[in-house]
Amino acid sequence: MTTPEVASTAASLRDAIRSSDLRLSKFNPLSRILTFDDFNEGAHGWVELGGNYNGRGDLDSMDEHFRDFRPPMLSNQNFFDVGTHGAMTGTYSLKLATRKAAGHTSTAIRRLTMSGRGLLQIEAYIAWKGEANLGGGEEANTYGDISWDANSHPTEAQFGAFTVATDLDHDGIRYHNVMRFQNADENGRIIQKWMYPTVAEPTPHERFEGKHDYGRYTDFTAPNPDDWTYLNDVRQEACYNEVPTKVNWHYLRFLIDTTTRSNVELQFNNDTYDLSHVPVPPYAEKYESLESLLNFYFSVRTLGPHRNFLFLDSVVISADW
Amino acid sequence: MRESQSAVIERGVDLVDVHDTEPFEVAWAGEARWYIHFLRPVEGGSAEFRVQISPDGLNWIDHDGIDPLVTDAQGFHSIPVDRFGHWLRLRSTRLSGAAEPLLRIYLELKE
Secondary structure, eight states: OOHHHHHHHHHHHHHHHHHTOTTTTTOOOOSEEEEEEOSSSSOTTOEEOOOOOOTTOOGGGSOGGGSOOOOOEEEOOEETTTEEOOOSSSSOEEEEEOOSSTTOEEEEEEEEEOSSOSEEEEEEEEEEEEOOOOOOOGGGGEETTEEOOSSSOHHHHTOOEEEEEEEEEETTEEEOOEEEEEEEOTTOOEEEEEEEESSOOOOHHHHHTTSOOOOTTOOSSOSOGGGEEESOSOOOOOOOOSSTTOOOOEEEEEEEETTTTEEEEEEETTEEEEOTTSOOOBOSSOOTTOTTEEEEEEEEEOSSSSOEEEEEEEEEEEEOO | OOOEEEEEEEEEEEOSSEEEOOOEEOTTOSEEEEEEEEEEOOTTOEEEEEEEEESSSSSOEEOTTOOOEEEESSSEEEEEEESOTTEEEEEEEEEEOSSOOEEEEEEEEEO
């Protein structure tokens, strides 16, 4: 066989093996799988995003908006009405939970480095929920755009946003690829659109240099709402499934290219979006100690006094190098 | 090998009066241990800590097998926990003292 034929045969064989693997057949990874996490054996390196602290470990030395991203937890999705819901694979998923505070963000990150350049992809099955509410008066039946009608539930309007993003650095240039599903605004008005930031994330080093000092509930990814742009005007409909205790899993795939430091595409269930025009703003300043940094994070942000949850099961990071 | 997790439930919280930690799901774990560190002690102050459990993360009661820990508002303390079900939280109450102590609270979990 010629070299292209060998490569094609290898790819076909890889696809055939993957399609018969009960855990991987629901994914479409690139040729080299770097990580596979189904959260039935721990958090697999997904950890709370932490801020940078000084040589004494002083809390005050950390950016205030980086101090409280919350530890992710292994969840069996235990609800007041149905008991244990379980996950997509096995009993457990990884749960990111915010506080009941407008603007609070929970963030879990996975830290690797790159051993090559090229296409890089994260896939996940995800679900997002507001926290169930028990009690209260008639006001509990309405929030923002949604009044309970035995179809839609007000907790859906209480969910702010979830984000999938990178933190990458190679050849002296650091950058983030970021995509966010903005579900509702701070008043519970339904948005349900994809968006991306047009600026780089403010860093602890910039705070150290006196360039910023953000408050506790700042949107750490891009603090200024004007620095976010909708991907398009199309409402991304999804399956919240009526109440906060019915969990349906959605497929998410985010493909980027580290060779060109660019976005490629985003897939959400049956919708695939071209991201080649979506900017990836690099930092002008070189960062030390980060060569070949390869981080992915998921975050969930509430915009009201309601806990928001993001569930992950499973997550696959793959590359073509 | 047993699965384990250390969760920094509060990195630094001012204990004004009563503070409940965020609900944490622990169904997979067989044993747990809270650590409470007074990062900013209060001379002459005191505080109480209660381990609480829940079937749903919404309704909470005191753990039936653990007496509340009452301590001076200083130092480093620990509370072992077992037979806790699927959710855990810690209720901290400032009992006395002229100022608010600053707490760091860890939850350690193990299969």
